[in-house]
Amino acid sequence: MPAITNRYTKLVGIDHPIVQEGLGPFGTPKLAAAVSNAGGLGTVSMPGMPEDIAAGARTFRDHIEECAGLTDRPFAVNIPVGVDGRGRVLPFTDAYIRTVLDARRADDAVARRLTVLTTSAGFPGDYIERIKAAGMVHQHKVGSTRQAVKAAEAGVDVVIAAGFEMGGHAPSKAVHTFVLIPSVTEAVDVPVLLTGGARDGRGLAAALAMGADGVAMGTRFITSTDNTDWHPAYLQALLDAQEGDDVAFDGVYGPCRGLRNEASERLLGHRDAADGEVSDVVELTRAKIESMQRAQAEGDVRGSLVLTGQVASGISSLVTVAEFVPRMAEEAARILRDLASRLTTQGAP
Ligand SMILES: Cc1cc2nc3c(=O)[nH]c(=O)nc-3n(C[C@H](O)[C@H](O)[C@H](O)COP(=O)(O)O)c2cc1C
Structure with a gap:
């Protein structure tokens, strides 16, 4: 019996x-x-924005098929909605949604198994209808209560509320999870779902609270130990990280x-490139993504x-x-039960 069953686990069909x-x-x-095999929901990530978008889409499809071959449980994909300076959606987003x-469609x-699509970054707009029409659960990641309300009103099924401490791309006006989550769940x-800072059953119990x-x-x-696709030096750098070693x-x-x-x-030093001087914005973006991929693939x-x-500091x-995964859920359930029983005991006359 799963330790915690709720409307989210039922919606997505996970333990x-x-x-x-x-x-x-x-x-x-x-x-x-x-x-996914452990009873949670795994996510196949987008493979970057290569110059050759068709090649990126092929890599993405390979990853989707590889994951579907390794689990018979539900899993998700994540696709950021990239937007240019004029508010137009970048071609990679459309290509990856189509992928x-x-x-x-090609394989029952x-x-x-691939029943959940998570969007992030820009507003998913017309994609909401397309994802719904495909019969998928649509999750959208937001960084503010206003964005959460906009997404829910537009028809997304699940809101992922992203707090300041999260890894990777944070919302531009990042709010700490402790402030953001109660405001979003109220609205x-x-x-x-809380994203940013969780690492064990205590974080899950706090999110539920x-x-x-x-x-x-x-x-x-x-x-x-299951993250075998990444260079071990990347994992070690995160294990070694102390409080204050991160930066936005x-x-x-x-x-x-x-x-x-x-x-x-x-x-941070206002030099305009991850590796050397690059003035063109597209080139700079690509240089940053390549730099991220180098760290992950080569361990630099x-x-x-x-x-x-x-x-990472914890x-x-x-x-x-x-x-x-099951241990984390059990720990959260145990914490919530213990807290409730302590209140009952302490509160009794
Ligand atoms: C290495 C890395 C890459 C990430 N890439 C993406 C991404 O492609 N799309 C996305 O929506 N979020 C991305 N994120 C954010 C995560 O999905 C998640 O929201 C975040 O890691 C939560 O914070 P945590 O690291 O404290 O658990 C990334 C985070 C990290 C650490």
Whole structure:
């Protein structure tokens, strides 16, 4: 029997309200399958914005098919809605949404498993209807109560509320989770997931206490024995991180949280490139993404951008997902039961 069953686990068809959220531009098909097999919801991440978008879409489809071959449980994909200076959606977003819908149409086994699509960054607009028409659950990541209300009113099924401490691209006016989550859960009726700062059952219990329905984590799942696609030096850098070692720099869609190192210092120092001087914005964006991918693939954790949440400072060892996910849910349930029983005992006349 799962320790925590609620409207979110029922909506998505999972055992535990624990999500491994998108970790683009890095490959996560194996990690996603491990989290889904453990009863949580794994997410296949977007593979970046290569110059050749068709090649990116092929990589994305390969990752989706690899994940579907490794689990028969529900899993998700994450696709940021990239927007240019004039508010137009960037071509990669459209290409990746089409890739997901095509992959589901082409193979019933993929369609049965790939049932959740998470968007982030820009407003998903017309995609909401397309995702609904495909029969998928649509989750959208927001950084403010206003964005949460807008998304829920527009028809998204689940809101992921992203707090200041999160790893990767943070909202431009980042609000701490402790402030954001109660405001969002008060303002919308759809299920809400906390993202940013969770690492164990205590974080899940706190999220539930603030009215959320679950948590979506990045950093905790990067540091797992199942994350075999990433260079071990990346995982070790996160295990070694102490409080204050993270910093928000100018990323691809706005502020981005990662480790303070030579690459992020260069961006902080108002030099305009992750690796050398680049003046063109598109070229600069590509240079940043390539720098992130270099850290992940080659383990260059000093000279390249290493994305992580603040919570890395509280993580000192790798977990194995199959044991970790149910244990985290049980820990949260036990904490909530213990707190309730202590109140009853202490409150009794
Ligand atoms: C390495 C890394 C890459 C990320 N890439 C994406 C992404 O492609 N799309 C997205 O919506 N969020 C992305 N995020 C944010 C995560 O999905 C998640 O919301 C965040 O990690 C939560 O904070 P935590 O790291 O404290 O758990 C990324 C985070 C990290 C650490």
